[in-house]
Amino acid sequence: MTTVAQVLKNKDNSVYTIAPNSSVRSAIKLMAEKNIGALVVTDEDQKVVGIISERDYTHKIELQGRSSLTTNVDQIMTRNVITVTTDMEINQCLKIMTDGHLRHLPVVENERLLAMVAIGDLVKAAMEDQRILIEQLQHYISG
Numbered sequence: 001m002t003t004v005a006q007v008l009k010n011k012d013n014s015v016y017t018i019a020p021n022s023s024v025r026s027a028i029k030l031m032a033e034k035n036i037g038a039l040v041v042t043d044e045d046q047k048v049v050g051i052i053s054e055r056d057y058t059h060k061i062e063l064q065g066r067s068s069l070t071t072n073v074d075q076i077m078t079r080n081v082i083t084v085t086t087d088m089e090i091n092q093c094l095k096i097m098t099d100g101h102l103r104h105l106p107v108v109e110n111e112r113l114l115a116m117v118a119i120g121d122l123v124k125a126a127m128e129d130q131r132i133l134i135e136q137l138q139h140y141i142s143g
Contacts, residue, residue: 002125004093004107004117005086010125013115015106017042020049020074024061027052027073038104040113041077047111050077053104083108090122090129097122 018027018039027039031054041050052073060076061068083106084093093105097119107115 001089001091002129003086004084004088004090007090007117007121007125008086008107008115011117011121015040015113015116017046017113018052018073019043020072020077022073023069024052024057024066024071024073024076025068028057028068037118038116039073040081040106040116041073042113046113048081048083048106048108048113050074050079051081051104051106052077081106084117085109086114090125093117094119094122094126 014034016030016034016036016039018030018041020041020043031037031039038051038053040048041052043049050073056076056078057068060066061071066076082096082100082102084096086107086109096102097105103119105117106113107117
């Protein structure tokens with residue numbers, strides 16, 4: 001079964017972060033510029049302290065009538081961030097995402113941020129695993 005480490009080998013591992021005291025407007029601007037749906041919030045030691053997503057913006061800024069100019073990221077970010085490690089299998093990650101209604105998982109090692117995997121990355125890898133298994137079974141059946 002494919003691991004997170006294997007998924008990371010096949011993708012751009014650029015991970016974008018933002019400081020907790022940054023404005024929500026700057027976070028939204030960065031997400032728009034990079035065409036991404038979430039930013040990992042890190043402290044000065046690159047430890048994960050939160051995550052901010054488009055969903056956080058819509059639920060906690062727009063729908064509550066707050067201003068993205070005067071609200072800081074740490075006021076709306078998700079604090080209890082679920083993370084994964086490179087040795088985890090993609091099926092474990094997909095279950096975490098499904099159970100938690102998540103679309104992004106930060107990848108950490110020794111409390112340091114390494115990368116971010118999105119649900120699309122994991123689904124693509126799972127489909128490739130299934131394709132390989134089907135080929136192997138067809139080869140086994142046909143001799």
